[in-house]
Amino acid sequence: MAGVSARLVAQSAVRAGLRVAALDLFGDRDTRDAAELWFDIGCGALAVDRVRLVDALTRLARLPDLLGWIGGSGLEPLMARLCREPGLPRLLGNAADTLEAVREPRRFFALLDALGIAHPSVSFERPTPADDWLFKDADGCGGTHIRPAAQVDAAPLPARGYFQHIGGGQSMSALFIGARGRAYLIGFAEQLSCQIGTLNYVHAGSIGPIAMPPAVVVRIQAALDALCERTGLVGINSCDFLFDGAEFQWLEINARPSSTMALYETASPDAWPRGLLACHLDACRFGRAPSSASLALAREPRWCAGQQVLFAPTPFTVSLAFSDLCANDPQCRDVPMPGTAIEAGQPVCTLLVRAASASAVRCALDDAHTRVALRIETCDEPDYAFIQSHF
Structure with a gap:
């Protein structure tokens, strides 16, 4: 497991009976407890160093019986090159073309339009006036890539940057497993954010599972199915969206295991006795969907x-x-x-x-x-x- 933090996925992998190598920036105590090997892949600025990451993965590729590696948050700007890097273990997740389809803004929002999936208005030119707009960098994560559009100067914008009109409603996420062109919905969570310095939308956590109106669930399921069919999304992914009580607007797809996994493993432990990562690996390696029994238990959580x-x-x-x-x-x-x-x-x-x-x-x-x-x-x-x- 590689990313800004590897702890959550490492612990889920241990529940599945796997031996884990963790590559992240922090090397926290519980990460090291879960993992048999830990590698520091930081560059000193709370960011992943590509050279150190490639070196660690190349060394791990020599281990016997290695299933592969999973990419987590913070690798977004590196994934295109990592998918082409020779000598790395098998990537247990979405292929390069799939990642581009849901992470490259022009392709992603054009796909949403083609599928009739609502989203806040997007512009690739600086809007005037800019008061009700945000600027986002699709290579960022954790809310640190979001700024008010009015604060963006006239310098050249990042290649994957875009402006998005501020939508209304609660910030939500949906966790799902992609397998064989379908989405298997795990549940919904409310997203928490906070302000740190000049950043107004820093990801601060989540609460779930949250019950949603059945009619809305049907529509979200249909949208996720359409996206999985068109892009080939596989394994655990999450979708961020806004919900005003009746309508939803898509924001982005995080094509990797999400931190909200912890909510569902905690709220419905009987549904996922081997952890959700086991379902991710089944989908990525064998195209296997989660069992109907697990999904049924997840729909009736014992806890929040x-x-x-x-x-x-x-x-x-x-x-x-x-x-x-x-x-x-x-x-x-x-x-x-x-x-x-x-x-x-x-x-x-x-x-x-x-x-x-x-x-x-x-x-x-x-x-x-x-x-x-x-x-x-x-x-x-x-x-x-x-x-x-x-x-």
Whole structure:
């Protein structure tokens, strides 16, 4: 598993009985616990270094019985070249042509128009006036690629940049598994975002499964089926869209395993006893759809779940006490290693909770956020962190 963070998919793979090599930027404690091998593929700016990633994948390709590799978030600008790179393991996910069909803005929105799928208005020229428009870079992820159009200067725009009119409604996502030209819908989640510095739409988590009107579910299912048939989407993918209570507008397809996997594995553990990644591998390797029994259980979740990223309010160095407390907290994920220096606005950890309803999940997330944020203030930096920073 390779991406900005590999923890979620690594843990899901372990549930499937697999041995895991994790390649990411953080090397968090629970990532290293799940993986037998970990490689740092960061470039020092919370971004993936292509050279280090290719080197790690090339070395892993020599391992016996390797099934292949899975690409996660943060690899969007690299995937076209990685799909052509010789000597890498098999990519267990969408092919290069499929990725281009859903990630290249001109092709994607033209496809939506051809299929009659609604989306906010898009322009590849700077709109005037720009007050109700956003600028997005299709090679970005996590909301860090979204800015108000009025803040975009006259410099040449990124090759895959585009302007999108601000739509109305709640930001939602749909998780689905593509297999043999069909979409097998897992569920819907509400997307959470926050403002960090000048970024107004940073992805901060999700809550789900969320019940949707049956008539809308039928229409979304039809749209996903059409997209899978036309593009060949395979395995776990997610679709971001806006929903105003009656109508939906498509925003983008994330053609890779999504962080919302955790919601469905947490809310319906009986539906996915081997984890959702096992379904992803079955679809990618054999064209096998998830079982009807699993899908039926997923449609009647026992719980609602929520996850929220805790961002650092101030710069701090992770103490052993802080790391240990988070590692032993059942609601903490992506636990940083002792001695990790975290800047203000950077992710500290992810909070994962389960409750009987979405409102109860929000309360539980608030409580967990308050509890863990207090640890940042009360767990002193150890002496060895100062020593490590000087060697």
